[in-house]
Structures are given as structure tokens and as C-alpha cells.
Amino acid sequence: MNFRLDEEIEFLKRNVRDFVQTEVEAVAMQIEEENKIPKRIIDMSKELGLFGLSIPEEYGGLGIGMVGKCALYEEIGATHNGYTTLIGAHTGIGTVGIVEMGNEEQKQKYLPLMASGEKIGAFALTEPSAGSNATNLKTKAIKKGDKYILNGTKHYITNATEADVFTVMAVTDASKGAKGITSFIVEKDFPGFQVGAVEKKMGLRGSHSAEVILEDCEVPFENVLGTEGQGYVNALKILTNGRAGLAARNLGSCQKLLDLSMAYSQERVQFNVPIIEHQAVSHMIAEIAMEIEALRSFTYRVAWMVDEGMNVIKDAAMLKLFGSEVYNRVADKAVQVHGGIGYISDYPIERFFRDARITRIYEGTSEIQKNIIVGQLKKQYS
Known part of the structure; x- marks a missing residue:
């Protein structure tokens, strides 16, 4: 396995790190207070090519492999998770389906605009009756002439208020x-499409999740993604391919928490010495560092496997499970290291703690990942 990045990716990684540390971090509190990512930050992200991470060069994207994408996701993850999620949902589940399963006409129509960030992508699977049980969909699509008519409601759809292509x-x-499930490319301006109530969430401010309501929504026949009846398989592929990227974003957040904890523990004095000199605190920091290195190695191994075209169903599920659980443990320890100040909303630790919690739920709960792992092990040992 070779995780060495080429010069172009190293250059991009440095640029993204500088952008995150100087521009996004400067408005992190503003994002939290206003529940909105400043347009200037979105525009600068477009200029950096961040909306085209998953899109091949021939369609205007950066055309980099999963190892390279994870290197950039790690940098993006080291800042406000609302911003991280806007970018990650677009470049992950929002575009991967069209990249991997779209026909040439669909790719030519949508990908250049999505690569530039002119059009934002979203993934609409979850429904009130279909979360972890993704096959229990109630949204119906009936063919009528040269169109499909869709009726149903989706909820918890990330980027719903910003997205143009679903x-x-x-x-x-x-x-x-x-x-009997089929996937469709649906534009926000199609007749019968509307965005419903925006969810009020524990965290991820600046990243909006909302209902998507399809009421006699007209979708052209040519907007079927893949073939009819392949929707569930498509959904699994899209979610599986995105799990290394999600882990990399978690990794970036964990590294940021370690950086903050190291700085604070060397500055904060109790009993006449910096608190890092107290074994209880130093052991928590050591545990944080150990978990981060384990997650980093696992993330890039699975990313390498994706680039090599290997079957990663089991490994990606393990990584999604491990990455989200590590992020939650690291965030909890970081709060403890910071003590009272870690619980105050004026400081970033409290924000990361709240934002970490959703990672054990979205894009497949920790429990569903365990089901996938065991299912793959049964096949392996049968």
C-alpha cells in the first residue's frame, strides 16, 4: 500500500489547509451564530475546486483518487463541521451516483455545473418510514408517457435548501x-418538487437538512439513474463509496481537537504546573493521539482499496463505524481535558462535541454498519 501523495495533491492540500485555517476558522463563530455559511466562503471554495473533488477532469472536476480526496477531506474536517458537511455531502453522496452510474448524456448535463459549484447536489433516500430500513420506501414513481410521476416525502435531507440536483x-x-426501487436525478425546478420544513438540529449549524416533498413531481424518463429496479443497489454503492471520505472528515476534526487540547493543556496551570503534567490529563491526551493514528491508518488503507477497485463493503462499514465512534470518544475526552471551558459555547470544543454525535447516525447508523460487517463475514465464512 502506497499512501504517498503526488506533488499536485500536496499542493492542493497546503492550499486547502491555508484556506481552512485563515478563512473558514475566522468565521466559524459567525456560522454558528447565524446558521449560515458566508457567500464569500462558498465562492472561495468554488475557486479552490472543492465542489469538484469527486468529479473527473473531463467534466470540470479535479479528477483525483480516493486517497487524494481523503487528504483534502482531512483538511476540510479540521474546521466548522457545518461547512465540512455542505462540501462533503455535495462531493460525496450528492455527486458520486451520477459519476459512477450516470450515462454520458447525464454526466455532460450535470457534472460540469456541479464541479464548479454552480449547482449543488443532495441525496434523498430517507423517509419517515425508511431510515435504517431503507427498503421500506413509500415514495412511488409511476411511468406516464415519457415521464415518471413521483409522489412522496423525504426528510433529513442534507443540503436540501441549497441543492439544485437531487x-x-x-x-x-x-x-x-x-x-423494485429506482433512482432518479431530480432537479429542484421540476414541476411538483418543493423543499419543506427545515429541521432544527443539535449541531451542524450552517448545514441545513429539510423535507423534500414530491407531489406529482414530473421527472423525464432520461433522468433515470442507471436502470429501473437498480435504485437500492445504487444507494448502497453511493453510501459505501462515501464512507472513506466521511472517515477522513472525522479524522480532520479529531486532529483539530488534539491540537486544541495540546495547546490548552500546556497553557492551563493547576496546582502550580500545566495540566498536561498531571497524569489523568496526559493519559487522556495520549489516548486521543492513539485513536487518531489508528483512524488515520485505517482511513487511508480503505481509500487505497477503493482506488485499487477492490471490494470494500465490509471494510468501508468497519471504517464508518470506527471513524464515527472515535470522533465521539475524542470529542468527549477533549471536553474533559478543557474542563468547564470545554462546556462553554464561546469556545469550539463544545461545538465539536455536539457536531460529532450525528456521525454515529447519518449515512448509516453504527448499528447498521455492524449488520453489514456481520453479513459480509457470513458470506466470507460460508
Whole structure:
């Protein structure tokens, strides 16, 4: 396995790090207070090419592999997680489906605009009755002439208020179960499409999740993604491919928490010495550092496997599970290291602690990842 980055990726990584540390970090508190990412930050992200991370060069993207993407995601993860999620949801589940399963006409139509950030992507699978049980979709798609008519409601859809292009899963043949689900490329301006209530969340301020309401929504036949009946398989592929990137974003947040904890523990004095000299504190920091290195190695191994075209279903599920659990443990320890100040919203530790919690839920809960792991082990040992 070779995780060495080429000069171009190293250059991009340095630029993204500088941008995150000087520009995004400067407005992190503003994002938290206003629940909005400043337009200037979005525009600068477009100029850096961050909206095109997952899109091949021939369609205007950066055309880099998963190892390179993880290197950039790690830098992006080291700042406000609302910003991180806006970018990550677009470059991950928001665009990967079209990149991997779209036909040439679909790619030519959508990917250049999504690579530039002119159009934002979102992934609409979850429904009130279909979360972890993703096959229990109630959204229906009925073919009528040269169109499909979609009816149903999605919820908790990340980027819903910002997105222009949605990958939507709907049932085309209820008698076939999972094999009766089809994926569609749906534009926000299609007749019958609307964004509903915006969710009020514990964290990830600046990243908006909302209902998507499809009421006799007209979708052209040519906007079927893949073939009819492949929607559930498509959804699994999209989610699996994004898990290394999600872990890399978690990794970046963990590294930021370590940096903050090291700085604070060497400055804060109790009993006449910096608190890092107290074994209880130093051991927590050692545990944080150990978990980060384990996550870093695991992340880049799975990213390398993706680039090599290997089957990563089990490994990606393990990584998603491990990465989100590590982030939550690291955030908890960072609060403890900081003591009272770690609980105060004027400082970033409290924000990371709240933001970490969703990682064990979205894009597949920790419990679902365990189911996937065991399912793959059964096949391996059968």
C-alpha cells in the first residue's frame, strides 16, 4: 500500500489547509451564530475546486483518487463541521451516483455545473418510514408517457435548501421489494418538487437538512439513474463509496481537537504546573493521539482499496463505524481535558462535541454498519 501523495495533491492540500485555517476558522463563530455559511466562503471554495473533488477532469472536476480526496477531506474536517458537511455531502453522496452510474448524456448535463459549484447536489433516500430500513420506501414513481410521476416525502435531507440536483430513490414496482426501487436525478425546478420544513438540529449549524416533498413531481424518463429496479443497489454503492471520505472528515476534526487540547493543556496551570503534567490529563491526551493514528491508518488503507477497485463493503462499514465512534470518544475526552471551558459555547470544543454525535447516525447508523460487517463475514465464512 502506497499512501504517498503526488506533488499536485500536496499542493492542493497546503492550499486547502491555508484556506481552512485563515478563512473558514475566522468565521466559524459567525456560522454558528447565524446558521449560515458566508457567500464569500462558498465562492472561495468554488475557486479552490472543492465542489469538484469527486468529479473527473473531463467534466470540470479535479479528477483525483480516493486517497487524494481523503487528504483534502482531512483538511476540510479540521474546521466548522457545518461547512465540512455542505462540501462533503455535495462531493460525496450528492455527486458520486451520477459519476459512477450516470450515462454520458447525464454526466455532460450535470457534472460540469456541479464541479464548479454552480449547482449543488443532495441525496434523498430517507423517509419517515425508511431510515435504517431503507427498503421500506413509500415514495412511488409511476411511468406516464415519457415521464415518471413521483409522489412522496423525504426528510433529513442534507443540503436540501441549497441543492439544485437531487438523487432520489422511489418505488417503481412494489411487488419486487428492494429490486423494485429506482433512482432518479431530480432537479429542484421540476414541476411538483418543493423543499419543506427545515429541521432544527443539535449541531451542524450552517448545514441545513429539510423535507423534500414530491407531489406529482414530473421527472423525464432520461433522468433515470442507471436502470429501473437498480435504485437500492445504487444507494448502497453511493453510501459505501462515501464512507472513506466521511472517515477522513472525522479524522480532520479529531486532529483539530488534539491540537486544541495540546495547546490548552500546556497553557492551563493547576496546582502550580500545566495540566498536561498531571497524569489523568496526559493519559487522556495520549489516548486521543492513539485513536487518531489508528483512524488515520485505517482511513487511508480503505481509500487505497477503493482506488485499487477492490471490494470494500465490509471494510468501508468497519471504517464508518470506527471513524464515527472515535470522533465521539475524542470529542468527549477533549471536553474533559478543557474542563468547564470545554462546556462553554464561546469556545469550539463544545461545538465539536455536539457536531460529532450525528456521525454515529447519518449515512448509516453504527448499528447498521455492524449488520453489514456481520453479513459480509457470513458470506466470507460460508
